[in-house]
């Protein structure tokens with residue numbers, strides 16, 4: 108089997124990024140969302156991000172045009188189901204992800220491979236609710252997808268070798284590196300990264316440092332490209348909280364307790380960059396700390 112068409116469910120920042128790199132690698136891409144407005148926004152974002160890459164000579168104008176031609180959007184599960192590999196990249200809610208695979212079930216062919224870009228939900232559990240746990244795998248991209256080199260590949264207990272090899276080949280053709288992770292809560296990157304971010308939020312909550320001093324400390328003191336609170340806003344505070352909850356529930360260790368301040372920001376709807384407010388306020392020219 109060769110993969111020619113990639114279906115992507117969810118046109119948020121991760122779905123956009125996966126569509127972007129897949130189209131640039133020459134795949135036909137069908138980007139699905141239930142919201143047509145969201146799909147229009149996604150197309151504009153992808154075109155804009157490709158323009159950035161043209162401006163910095165990462166790709167040519169011809170590459171950009173060819174990739175945009177490979178990209179189509181749809182709000183029909185039936186149309187999406189013609190893809191060879193379907194990557195679910197919807198919100199980090201297990202119920203939502205399960206429903207998506209339920210909707211796809213009547214339309215997919217027996218060869219279709221299903222994947223999830225989940226950042227923390229067990230692949231084995233998601234797979235067990237589909238009709239094809241053998242052809243189900245975790246393909247976890249990092250944000251921003253066009254820039255980050257790594258993709259985690261996560262096998263569920265039932266994932267067969269053919270599916271694993273196809274997933275690995277797919278990532279190779281995107282020009283990215285893979286790290287294979289066992290299917291335990293939050294896999295490798297988020298198992299390590301999110302407790303660090305959560306600890307930065309505790310550091311703020313306990314008054315050890317301000318937003319600015321915590322970010323400055325980690326940028327200049329540990330050579331991180333972004334401070335941990337800046338990074339939390341970039342990932343999305345709802346996603347950060349749900350990953351901490353998966354770690355806390357899945358490993359039953361109090362060291363993963365989500366910081367109450369993270370919960371408060373989530374409850375306020377201050378989810379970071381995407382809602383223009385989180386640990387920073389992004390509504391003006393330059394981001395201003397919110398505490």
Ligand code: CAA
Nearest residue numbers: 156157159160163226248249250251253254297332333342
């Ligand atoms: N599409 C295309 N290009 C993009 C882009 C996008 N979405 N975002 C940034 N870029 C490009 C810029 O155009 C720029 O290109 P040039 O160097 O060629 O000019 C380059 O990336 C660097 O961007 P900037 O100059 O704007 O800013 P920066 O130097 O501060 O880098 C960053 C931005 C790459 C995001 C960097 O700050 C960084 O690496 N941050 C950490 C990101 C990170 O840790 N990601 C992982 C999050 S965890 C995750 O994703 C897993 C999960 O499940 C939660």
